[in-house]
Amino acid sequence: MTEIDGVFMTRALENALKEIGKHEEELNALNVFPVPDGDTGSNILAALKEAYNRVEQLEQEAELSRILNAIKEGTLMGARGNSGVILSQIFRGLAEGLAKKKKVKIPEFAKALMDARNVAYSAVIKPVEGTMLTVIRAVAKRAVELSGTLENYEEFLTELSQCALETVRETPKLLPQLREAGVVDAGAKGLYYIFEAFRKTAVGELVEHEVPFEAKEEEEVTPAAALVGEESITYAYCTELVCKLNGRGMEREIEHGVRRYLETIGDSIVLLVQDGFLKLHVHTDHPGEVIERILRHGSLEQVKIDNMRQQHRHIVSISEEAQEIARTKPKRYGIVAVAPSDAIAKIFYELGADRVVLGGQTMNPSLADLKNAVDAVNGKTIFIFPNNPNIILTAKKLGELAEEGTKALVVPTRSVQECIGALTRSDESLDEEELFQEFKEGMEAVLSLSVTYAIRDTKINGEKIIKGEYIALVDDRIEAHGDDREKVTFEAIKKVVKPEHEIITIIKGDGVSDEAVERLVESLKERFPDLEVETLDGHQPHYFYLIALE
Missing domain, CATH: 3.30.70.1150 (ACT-like. Chain A, domain 2)
Structure with missing residues (x-):
């Protein structure tokens, strides 16, 4: 096969969708920290599902350029997390590099891969090597090297798939965190599986896997559709x-x-x-x-x-009162936030949010979810609080899609705790820049601590972590671990508390009893009598405690 066309690209997309679906849980488990919040596989799968849906709407045997445009649009609108956004930019580069093409020979495809590399790198403010970006860079370089010597796609894509796999194996050498945790980068491996799916398509091999298109149910997470009544549509x-x-x-x-x-x-x-x-x-x-x-x-x-x-398939969780206000009353400023549970969404509404999107670890909202929320707020300037490092890049892409007359600004909150700290500083009398700075100062004044458990044995910063142990994290740093959850939490707080701290806020997650919280609060008050200790019911999944020190 010396050329590829729209039929090939459609089959390759279907193979890629099935390949990622087959390895979704494996990719989710490839997390630097051994905690139950991996979602890279799910994020890549969500982007490919939306791309597949868009391609399915085209006529049979559509031209290559139309197929690629559908994939470009679908992966962008379905993008969740950093991996989903970067993948969408890779396909954007391919689509733009092969614009108006019906059939493509290897040299043209190699050049388009270089375009994909450039677009993907430009989408990330501070590119990090040892990730998905490294794979597209290595594969694009290899493609150009081979474009003058190989003429058939069977050999060409086999070489590119092998290059992607070799690059994935090298990622621990580029990122010390990966090396110490004993894992490769999840996004990088996900991109390898996509190139492998393209190789299989070229040699006539079909990936056998059934990909469900309905939303996956979470045991401890209320589906977003259950949050909004029909009258709210x-x-x-x-x-x-x-x-x-x-x-x-x-x-x-x-x-x-x-x-x-x-x-x-x-x-x-x-x-x-x-x-x-x-x-x-x-x-x-x-x-x-x-x-x-x-x-x-x-x-x-x-x-x-x-x-x-x-x-009745809404994603955005909306209180009736907040919805009515947002729909009917024009506002100078609007607020959209991401919350991991109904209870935390309620806290955000009480602090002035206009829309809350259900999401967080393992359930990153897509770009379309966030856009729908922003579009639903009747405000000139919308402040977006992603509340998770893996959602920040997705939120920033909204600036390119904001409706005319609306400005979307991302306050780069990395946690629920930072969002609460920021929202307490809200003041509509300030101008746009002053309010943005006030939100950032409120966010930066909070030290966020979270408590979860280890899903595998590992070693981090010289500390041996045993599967099942409780882990206390501060800014991706393990401060304490052990078998006693409240003791681990107490020891971590004791390590990070500073003289300037005045308040400790404890947000209780699913599975934590009131008695356990009371024991923790008593220990903290005894050890830190000058600190005020507050508790909130968050019912968040995966994290027993979310703790803010201010």
């Missing part, structure tokens, strides 16, 4: 369509006109006009009127209309 119909435009040269004018129209009849608008096609997604009560409006500009290629009140 503002518009009934999720309307998606693809329109082939009449003629070219008026794309920008059409996009502005259609966007202004859609803003008058719906929300959750995603609109793309490029390469002679218009693609849109909108929630509205009048899908027929949307279709009539779009028909002015061309002919319909695809139409999909779902009644959301019947499906």
Whole structure:
């Protein structure tokens, strides 16, 4: 096979989806820290699922460039966590490098991989080697080296897959944390599995695995759909369509006109006009009127209309009062936050949040989830609190997709505790820059400590950790570990508390009894009589305690 086309890319995407699905739990388990919060496999799978859904909506045997555009859009909108966002940028580079192509020979594909590398690196402010980025860099370089000597894709993709695997094996040498933990980088290995899926496609091998498309149920996490009643759905119909435009040269004018129209009849608008096609997604009560409006500009290629009140599949957790205020009352500033549980979402609402997206470790919200939340807030400037280091990059991509007239600013909170500290500083009398700085100062004034358990034996910073032990973490640093949960928590607090600290806030997670919390509080008050100790019910999964010192 000397050329690849849209049919090949569709099969390769399906193989990649199944390959990642088959190894999802393995990738999730490849965590530097032996704690139950790995989600890289799930994040990559979510991006590929959305890409596959977009490709499925195209006509059979669509051209390569259209397939790649669908993958580009799908991986971006389905992106969760850093790995999902970086993967979306890799496919963006491929799509842009192979724009308007129907068939591609090896030299063209190699050049597009270099484009993918460049776009992926540019998406990360401080690129870290020993990650997914290292794999795309090595593979792109190898592809260019081979492009002058190999002519068939069977050999070419076999070489690239082998290069990806060898690079994955080298990641512990580039990141000391990986070396000490005895693991390779999860995102890097996930990208290897994608290249391996492409190799299998080239040699005619199909990956055997059933990928479920319904949401995976979590034992200790309330599904987001259960948080919102049918009455909370503002518009009934999720309307998606693809329109082939009449003629070219008026794309920008059409996009502005259609966007202004859609803003008058719906929300959750995603609109793309490029390469002679218009693609849109909108929630509205009048899908027929949307279709009539779009028909002015061309002919319909695809139409999909779902009644959301019947499906009832919302992601965003919204209190009725907060929803009503956000929908009807224009605000100078809006606040969107990510919470790992209903109880913590309630805390955020009480502190002034307009929308709370259910998410966190093992359940990172997608870019589309965050965008829907931002679009639902009637404010000129929206402050986004990701509350997890793996969600920050996804949140920052929102700046490129914000609706006209809306500004999205990311306060880079890495924990629930930092978010609470930041929100207590909220002051609408401040201007935008002053308020952003106030939020950052509130965030930085908090020292975050979390308590979980080890899911495997490992060694970190010279400390031997035994599977099943309780672990207390501060900024990705293990401060204490052992068999007694409250003792581990107490010892960790004792290590990190400083003279300037005045308050300790303990957020109780699932599975922790009131009696255990009371014993911990008594110990802390006895040891630190000058500190105020507060407790909150968080019911968060995976972490027995989330503790803030201020």
